[in-house]
Amino acid sequence: MARPTTKRDLLSTAYEQYKKLFDLINLMNENDQEKVFTFNVEIEKEAHWKRDKNIRDVLIHLYEWHQLLIN
8 A cells, every 4th residue: 555645545545444443453353352452561672562452452542642743
């Protein structure tokens, strides 16, 4: 997929990717949606490996980044 170069392309790509994200989440049953991620945090050094423990954490992280950009 080519990188968006206009505002219209960026918005279109954002909507498409959000739809893919939520379609993927909706394919999971509720039990799988609530599972804790298992990472080897001894090997993975980036902060998000220790911070993002489940889908909810990832979505909240994404939301907060959007809030930073909007505000």
